[in-house]
Amino acid sequence: TPVVGVLALQGDVREHLIALASADAVARPVRRPEELADVDGLVIPGGESTTISKLAALFGLLEPLRARVRAGMPVYGTCAGLIMLADKILDPRSEQETFGGIDMIVRRNAFGRQNESFEAAVAIAGIDGAPVEGVFIRAPWVESVGASVEVLAEHEGHIVAVRQGNALATSFHPELTGDHRMHELFVGMVRGHAAAGS
Ligand code: GLN
Numbered sequence: 001t002p003v004v005g006v007l008a009l010q011g012d013v014r015e016h017l018i019a020l021a022s023a024d025a026v027a028r029p030v031r032r033p034e035e036l037a038d039v040d041g042l043v044i045p046g047g048e049s050t051t052i053s054k055l056a057a058l059f060g061l062l063e064p065l066r067a068r069v070r071a072g073m074p075v076y077g078t079c080a081g082l083i084m085l086a087d088k089i090l091d092p093r094s095e096q097e098t099f100g101g102i103d104m105i106v107r108r109n110a111f112g113r114q115n116e117s118f119e120a121a122v123a124i125a126g127i128d129g130a131p132v133e134g135v136f137i138r139a140p141w142v143e144s145v146g147a148s149v150e151v152l153a154e155h156e157g158h159i160v161a162v163r164q165g166n167a168l169a170t171s172f173h174p175e176l177t178g179d180h181r182m183h184e185l186f187v188g189m190v191r192g193h194a195a196a197g198s
């Protein structure tokens with residue numbers, strides 16, 4: 001059974017732990033570099049990306065996490081987590097650093113200016129059956145992607161789900177619904193990577 005961590009500095013950690021357990025992973029919060037070293041994959045939750053960025057630096061996680069992402073550890077970022085996986089943010093706060101991992105440019109709070117929060121059905125490439133119910137909360141969108149990034153979903157013409165290699169990201173929060181298919185997709189990626197590596 002794959003061990004999947006949830007970066008537990010700030011944000012909706014508990015909901016991800018529950019969703020991962022439902023998707024047949026052993027789920028653990030990760031706050032320290034030693035805890036990061038022990039997981040097969042990592043979820044970066046929604047919350048506030050500027051705060052996650054500051055706390056990651058404070059907890060000495062910025063460099064270890066960048067190194068593991070570069071080395072191919074599967075990661076899944078939701079909302080603020082998607083922002084943290086962007087190689088470039090269009091409108092960063094001055095102190096805001098990301099982990100990187102996906103060759104994309106992200107616009108923070110892109111959907112939030114009109115609507116603080118909304119739900120929409122999102123059809124995801126690679127997930128069969130009904131569309132996923134996407135919960136968007138001051139959500140970013142992906143402004144543009146490099147050639148090696150797969151676009152998995154769009155909402156009203158804006159990219160809201162992407163994958164590059166072992167890095168997966170969505171603008172929305174699937175952990176806030178009872179539908180765990182996004183987490184199952186990610187746990188499948190973690191399983192595949194663990195099987196290939198050992
Ligand atoms: N607006 C937040 C940010 O910029 C993201 C919101 C969320 O994660 N729900 O980090």
